Amino acid sequence: VWYGSTTAMDHKRLQRVVKTLWQLNRTWVFQGNGAALQPQTMLLDEGHERLYVGAKNALFSLSLDHVNTHYREIQWASTESQIEECLMKGREKPECANYIKVLQQYNKTHLLVCGTGAFNPICALVRVGHTGQDKLFALQEDSIMSGRGRCPYDPNSPCASILSRGELYISLYTDYWENDGALCRLNNQTYTRTERDDRQQLNEPKFVGSAVIPDNDDRDDDKVYFFFTERETDAEGVNKAVYTRIGRVCANDQGGQRMLVNRWSSFLKARLICSVAGQNGIDTHFDDLEDVFILKNRDGKNPEIFGLFSTTSAVFKGYAVCIYHMDDIRAAFNGPFAYRERPNHHWTPYEDRVPYPRPGSCASKVNGGGFSSSKEFPDEVLRFVRSHPVMYHPVLPQHRRPVLLQTEPGRRRLTQLAVDRVHAQDGHYHVLYIGTDDSVVLKVITIYNKDTDTMEEVLLEELQVFKVPVPIREIIISPKRQQLYVGSEVGVAQVRLHQCDLYGSECADCCLARDPYCAWDGLTCSRFYPAGVYTKRRFRRQDVRHGNAIQLCNGLQIDAEEKLVYGVESNSTLLECVPRSLQAKVLWFLQEGGEKHQVSLIDERVIVTSHGLLFLRVRSSDAGVYMCQTVEHGYVHTLLRIMLHVLVGERVELAIYKANHGEEEKSATPCSSSMGPHSRMWYKEFLQLIGYGDAQRVEEYCERVWCSDKKRKKAKRKYVPQGGEKRGKGRGEENSHRAPRHTLVT
Numbered sequence: 001v002w003y004g005s006t007t008a009m010d011h012k013r014l015q016r017v018v019k020t021l022w023q024l025n026r027t028w029v030f031q032g033n034g035a036a037l038q039p040q041t042m043l044l045d046e047g048h049e050r051l052y053v054g055a056k057n058a059l060f061s062l063s064l065d066h067v068n069t070h071y072r073e074i075q076w077a078s079t080e081s082q083i084e085e086c087l088m089k090g091r092e093k094p095e096c097a098n099y100i101k102v103l104q105q106y107n108k109t110h111l112l113v114c115g116t117g118a119f120n121p122i123c124a125l126v127r128v129g130h131t132g133q134d135k136l137f138a139l140q141e142d143s144i145m146s147g148r149g150r151c152p153y154d155p156n157s158p159c160a161s162i163l164s165r166g167e168l169y170i171s172l173y174t175d176y177w178e179n180d181g182a183l184c185r186l187n188n189q190t191y192t193r194t195e196r197d198d199r200q201q202l203n204e205p206k207f208v209g210s211a212v213i214p215d216n217d218d219r220d221d222d223k224v225y226f227f228f229t230e231r232e233t234d235a236e237g238v239n240k241a242v243y244t245r246i247g248r249v250c251a252n253d254q255g256g257q258r259m260l261v262n263r264w265s266s267f268l269k270a271r272l273i274c275s276v277a278g279q280n281g282i283d284t285h286f287d288d289l290e291d292v293f294i295l296k297n298r299d300g301k302n303p304e305i306f307g308l309f310s311t312t313s314a315v316f317k318g319y320a321v322c323i324y325h326m327d328d329i330r331a332a333f334n335g336p337f338a339y340r341e342r343p344n345h346h347w348t349p350y351e352d353r354v355p356y357p358r359p360g361s362c363a364s365k366v367n368g369g370g371f372s373s374s375k376e377f378p379d380e381v382l383r384f385v386r387s388h389p390v391m392y393h394p395v396l397p398q399h400r401r402p403v404l405l406q407t408e409p410g411r412r413r414l415t416q417l418a419v420d421r422v423h424a425q426d427g428h429y430h431v432l433y434i435g436t437d438d439s440v441v442l443k444v445i446t447i448y449n450k451d452t453d454t455m456e457e458v459l460l461e462e463l464q465v466f467k468v469p470v471p472i473r474e475i476i477i478s479p480k481r482q483q484l485y486v487g488s489e490v491g492v493a494q495v496r497l498h499q500c501d502l503y504g505s506e507c508a509d510c511c512l513a514r515d516p517y518c519a520w521d522g523l524t525c526s527r528f529y530p531a532g533v534y535t536k537r538r539f540r541r542q543d544v545r546h547g548n549a550i551q552l553c554n555g556l557q558i559d560a561e562e563k564l565v566y567g568v569e570s571n572s573t574l575l576e577c578v579p580r581s582l583q584a585k586v587l588w589f590l591q592e593g594g595e596k597h598q599v600s601l602i603d604e605r606v607i608v609t610s611h612g613l614l615f616l617r618v619r620s621s622d623a624g625v626y627m628c629q630t631v632e633h634g635y636v637h638t639l640l641r642i643m644l645h646v647l648v649g650e651r652v653e654l655a656i657y658k659a660n661h662g663e664e665e666k667s668a669t670p671c672s673s674s675m676g677p678h679s680r681m682w683y684k685e686f687l688q689l690i691g692y693g694d695a696q697r698v699e700e701y702c703e704r705v706w707c708s709d710k711k712r713k714k715a716k717r718k719y720v721p722q723g724g725e726k727r728g729k730g731r732g733e734e735n736s737h738r739a740p741r742h743t744l745v746t
């Protein structure tokens with residue numbers, strides 16, 4: 001029986017915990033002034049190099065360089081009388097605060113900010129910019145106005161907003177009781193919205209996102225898209241399934257003249273489908289939209305739209321990411337309208353005559369220029385659009401399937417999504433950053449294989465950005481700064497998108513990482529820039545699609561590291577070897593007389609663990625040269641050569657006695673293991689787990705085997721390899737005389 005261990009967990013290669021992110025200067029966290037920050041919304045302002053954070057009773061302006069230094073703060077709490085009034089309405093104390101839910105760039109010098117104001121929404125303008133040394137950041141008292149219709153009352157109410165050309169588009173519940181969900185546009189003169197109490201337009205909506213996307217160069221033809229979920233209703237108005245919708249209006253919609261006054265005259269919606277085919281022919285649908293990310297392209301007309309969805313089932317929570325193209329979205333809106341005779345009938349395509357101009361089109365030159373405003377549209381058009389707001393065809397995702405799936409039950413919940421487009425040697429990649437409910441950001445790429453019509457997910461890194469497990473509420477990418485800004489109730493973290501040198505110093509490590517940000521430059525794993533950016537670059541080795549290290553890194557292997565480990569006869573000994581990648585399969589070999597044999601499962605004394613090869617009771621005959629080899633993606637790499645010496649019991653006792661009594665020990669020291677602190681913890685726990693004596697004994701035992709650091713250092717200075725110990729059957733004689741590169745102390 002051969003044995004080795006596969007440590008592929010969820011196919012991820014690396015796990016980065018808070019501690020290492022801090023130590024590596026890859027992250028900074030802003031936690032405010034002690035009180036729980038509770039960020040509600042964030043806004044990136046690359047022009048002023050600031051990140052604005054709308055929180056509970058406060059608004060912050062953070063430095064994009066280091067979020068936790070040089071921040072500015074505006075306190076904006078509700079007044080005592082407002083809080084009292086809120087409590088009188090029967091609300092709880094924590095709800096009766098000013099939670100800032102709307103934060104938009106109003107113009108170059110001002111932000112529009114709205115808060116819940118203890119269930120009495122308010123808005124104001126905030127001055128931002130440079131004045132000499134000081135970064136300007138001040139609320140303009142004279143601009144404070146009512147926030148009704150621009151901000152929800154309830155801090156937990158979903159809302160999504162976007163500001164374009166001085167107009168605020170917002171989807172929200174406009175009333176105290178949360179009965180009136182609406183898609184609205186506000187400027188200083190008009191307020192345009194969906195109909196009140198029209199379940200055909202919106203039915204128990206949950207608002208997720210919005211975007212302004214031009215169709216062509218005629219700005220009068222610009223469309224505003226809203227992403228939300230809602231319920232389908234049946235004949236009796238009884239609620240049925242939840243669907244994800246993409247809704248659309250013309251940005252220049254002025255409403256109707258006689259009917260639909262101050263109401264959208266162009267509102268239409270289509271269903272967004274994200275599903276996988278099941279073996280039994282039944283598709284699994286992911287109908288609950290959790291988050292949406294609009295990945296802009298150069299001309300702004302054809303962004304890629306990423307949706308993070310979950311299943312609506314209460315028992316099984318699965319997640320999927322789907323990508324939508326504007327062509328498919330436009331095709332759905334240009335296709336047939338949906339029609340049903342009665343609410344309990346099936347939807348069919350509407351086949352009768354459709355009035356002119358086509359309902360849902362904008363008053364623009366592109367559309368013939370026959371109408372200067374929607375107010376001139378014939379009543380027939382308005383009536384039609386009002387009664388047929390649903391498109392018959394749904395929008396299907398790219399490749400008709402999700403690019404990413406998480407369907408095992410009991411796994412972490414996925415909450416947020418942001419995407420970066422990265423140029424690599426072999427093409428463009430979407431790097432997905434997915435926030436979870438336990439403070440983790442997953443960094444993932446997905447690769448489509450055309451030949452097999454399959455999707456490969458590669459989990460590049462798992463970044464734990466907050467110390468305590470809290471849901472990630474917001475992720476913003478700054479491609480310019482190559483930073484990620486992550487919000488949760490405890491603070492705002494900033495994380496560098498990549499840290500290539502962490503993949504290792506070898507070509508193979510770098511190549512197997514398959515991180516499109518990184519390539520091996522001949523010396524190190526470093527940031528990859530496409531040709532032309534830095535013209536002097538020499539050849540860079542990178543293969544994101546296949547991670548073919550065998551081909552790319554042929555002849556570039558570095559000799560395996562060598563280590564000397566002492567074991568004490570009849571006691572346990574760990575030959576530590578932890579591969580950098582969690583996807584590497586580890587194999588152990590014993591070198592014997594010039595040949596190497598894979599370590600086989602002879603007896604139960606030897607266990608392969610995720611930390612290395614563990615001898616429960618080492619024998620003198622176990623001494624020899626062990627090789628720790630990893631196989632990943634077909635690439636074989638010898639990581640370590642470990643020389644195991646086995647010390648005989650009495651010698652050890654004597655050595656320890658002498659060491660403890662400050663006597664010089666001239667022979668070999670038994671401070672035998674060269675483990676890192678992490679492995680020591682693990683080792684200790686493991687010994688207890690396998691019933692190796694009680695906790696006290698294990699503690700004593702470990703202390704003695706490792707000695708104190710001071711003694712270890714002392715021992716290292718004094719230690720001269722003597723070769724005097726009993727070494728089983730002369731194995732590895734040859735190699736054990738070679739001076740090891742690394743000895744006792746790691």
Ligand SMILES: *[C@@H]1O[C@H](CO)[C@@H](O)[C@H](O)[C@H]1NC(C)=O
Binds near residue numbers: 023024025
């Ligand atoms: C992190 O930053 C500190 C202070 O600037 C510096 O001393 C330390 O060496 C840095 N650590 C790494 C791993 O770059």
Ligand SMILES: *[C@@H]1O[C@H](CO)[C@@H](O)[C@H](O)[C@H]1NC(C)=O
Binds near residue numbers: 106109110
């Ligand atoms: C931005 O808007 C404010 C308020 O309307 C106005 O006072 C200010 O001049 C505007 N700034 C610019 C640069 O237009």
Ligand SMILES: *[C@@H]1O[C@H](CO)[C@@H](O)[C@H](O)[C@H]1NC(C)=O
Binds near residue numbers: 166
């Ligand atoms: C707001 O109103 C003022 C005066 O009525 C007008 O000059 C200005 O253009 C309006 N701004 C927007 C964005 O409509």
Ligand SMILES: CC(=O)N[C@H]1CO[C@H](CO)[C@@H](O)[C@@H]1O
Binds near residue numbers: 569570571704705
């Ligand atoms: C150094 C040390 O802990 N030696 C122990 C090794 O195992 C034998 C038998 O279990 C013990 O008697 C020794 O004390």
